[in-house]
Amino acid sequence: MAIKYTPEPFRIKMVETIKMLSSEERVARIKEAKYNLFSLRSDDVYIDLLTDSGTNAMSQDQWAGVMIGDEAYAGGRSYFRVLEAGQDIFGYKFIQPVHQGRAAEKVIYSLLLEKGKYSISNMHFDTTRAHVELAGGRAIDCNIKEAEDPKIRIPFKGNMDNKKLEALINEHGAKNIGVVITTITNNSAGGQPVSIANIKETSEICKKHGIKLCIDAARFAENAYFIKHREEGYANKSIKEIIREVFSYADYFTLSAKKDAIINMGGLVGVKDDAEFFQLCKGNTISYEGFITYGGLSGRDLEALAIGLNEGVNEDFLKYRIGQVEYLASLLDDAGIIYQSPAGGHGVFIDARSMFPHIPYNEFPAQALAIELYKEAGIRTCDIGSYMLGNDPDTGEQLKSTFEFTRFAIPRRVYTQAHFDIMAEALIAIKKRAGQVKGYKILWEPPVLRHFQAHLQPL
Numbered sequence: 193m194a195i196k197y198t199p200e201p202f203r204i205k206m207v208e209t210i211k212m213l214s215s216e217e218r219v220a221r222i223k224e225a226k227y228n229l230f231s232l233r234s235d236d237v238y239i240d241l242l243t244d245s246g247t248n249a250m251s252q253d254q255w256a257g258v259m260i261g262d263e264a265y266a267g268g269r270s271y272f273r274v275l276e277a278g279q280d281i282f283g284y285k286f287i288q289p290v291h292q293g294r295a296a297e298k299v300i301y302s303l304l305l306e307k308g309k310y311s312i313s314n315m316h317f318d319t320t321r322a323h324v325e326l327a328g329g330r331a332i333d334c335n336i337k338e339a340e341d342p343k344i345r346i347p348f349k350g351n352m353d354n355k356k357l358e359a360l361i362n363e364h365g366a367k368n369i370g371v372v373i374t375t376i377t378n379n380s381a382g383g384q385p386v387s388i389a390n391i392k393e394t395s396e397i398c399k400k401h402g403i404k405l406c407i408d409a410a411r412f413a414e415n416a417y418f419i420k421h422r423e424e425g426y427a428n429k430s431i432k433e434i435i436r437e438v439f440s441y442a443d444y445f446t447l448s449a450k451k452d453a454i455i456n457m458g459g460l461v462g463v464k465d466d467a468e469f470f471q472l473c474k475g476n477t478i479s480y481e482g483f484i485t486y487g488g489l490s491g492r493d494l495e496a497l498a499i500g501l502n503e504g505v506n507e508d509f510l511k512y513r514i515g516q517v518e519y520l521a522s523l524l525d526d527a528g529i530i531y532q533s534p535a536g537g538h539g540v541f542i543d544a545r546s547m548f549p550h551i552p553y554n555e556f557p558a559q560a561l562a563i564e565l566y567k568e569a570g571i572r573t574c575d576i577g578s579y580m581l582g583n584d585p586d587t588g589e590q591l592k593s594t595f596e597f598t599r600f601a602i603p604r605r606v607y608t609q610a611h612f613d614i615m616a617e618a619l620i621a622i623k624k625r626a627g628q629v630k631g632y633k634i635l636w637e638p639p640v641l642r643h644f645q646a647h648l649q650p651l
């Protein structure tokens with residue numbers, strides 16, 4: 193039985209019109225886009241679930257903040273607001289704004305990694321992996337095995353495999369591990385949370401070996417909400433108390449504020465107490481981003497960020513946010529549609545392999561499902577599977593992904609219950625005709641990150 197939808201803790205005072213094209217028009221548009229959803233115009237999309245990054249709706253307080261942002265080059269008032277909010281929420285002494293998450297990664301990982309050094313994570317997000325490699329390092333994923341089976345329901349499926357972590361440190365030598373990264377929530381595994389117990393244990397292992405622990409904090413508030421509701425001993429703690437405890441176990445964090453800070457652009461670097469290291473971060477920020485008191489952002493963005501950081505940790509908001517995702521998941525349970533379960537924080541990741549068992553990995557089942565969803569109901573999602581993974585750089589052979597997920601990423605404060613019903617109805621309709629859906633082949637692809645630009649053709 194579907195669970196009850198958690199009502200919005202807000203009312204709507206500004207709207208953006210969206211239109212639904214006819215079925216014939218959608219079939220024509222996706223063909224014109226060469227079956228690549230990134231090539232669609234957003235005006236031709238009815239429900240856009242491509243990402244929850246930077247697609248959130250700001251509040252009236254944030255828009256009011258936009259008007260009073262201080263655009264001074266140096267020492268702007270809005271910069272100090274961000275510092276205050278960041279220091280208060282995370283309990284870190286040093287906070288540096290940057291323009292988005294990957295900018296934070298560039299600032300910090302270029303200081304921690306070099307050729308011959310490794311980064312170990314519960315799962316590297318793709319930009320994180322890219323910046324580890326750009327710095328000369330190598331990235332090793334160290335997730336618990338359960339994360340790889342969509343049907344196994346455990347409360348903290350995003351956890352680090354700490355036994356394996358210690359074995360990897362011993363294998364490569366502690367001096368060759370540049371950093372250990374815990375990603376909260378574990379985005380690539382389906383927005384799955386990481387427990388405090390797990391982070392604490394990772395932290396102890398790092399301390400024992402003299403290795404720095406960095407939190408990739410994009411969904412720090414959603415992760416705290418899951419800890420409060422799933423981990424013993426945290427039910428009566430506030431979200432802020434939980435966040436502070438989580439971050440107390442790490443040395444640094446990088447944060448894409450386009451997620452849980454509910455803004456359209458922004459990011460942060462956090463350093464707990466190492467003033468010398470923070471000085472190096474400031475130097476990189478000036479080179480890559482701009483002067484330290486604006487970090488690649490406008491003053492108005494900084495103002496909205498400071499407000500959004502506090503709105504994002506509001507418990508009524510988080511209850512509604514996670515409730516929305518759980519509502520969609522419960523509709524899918526009723527329909528027997530398999531997804532990475534339990535549902536993650538920022539979306540539902542549909543297991544396209546079980547929807548289309550007749551489509552092999554090299555004919556891209558998750559991309560096929562994404563295309564069907566657009567044709568069926570104007571919904572835009574994306575492939576997190578072999579299509580996204582690409583080819584082996586040495587052999588040119590198509591790689592086989594652990595997952596074939598079609599991701600429904602849910603923007604914050606944007607869609608209502610009726611939209612969620614449409615998402616479930618579209619999936620149910622596709623499931624009924626699943627046997628007729630065909631795979632795809634690639635006609636053209638660029639050498640890296642091909643999924644953004646490739647041209648496809650139905651088989």
Ligand SMILES: *Cc1c(COP(=O)(O)O)cnc(C)c1O
Pocket residue numbers: 245292293294295317319320375379408410447448449450451458459
């Ligand atoms: C989005 C994201 C990033 C990168 O942030 P951008 O703001 O897109 O540059 C890094 N790590 C995780 C876990 C993310 O979700």
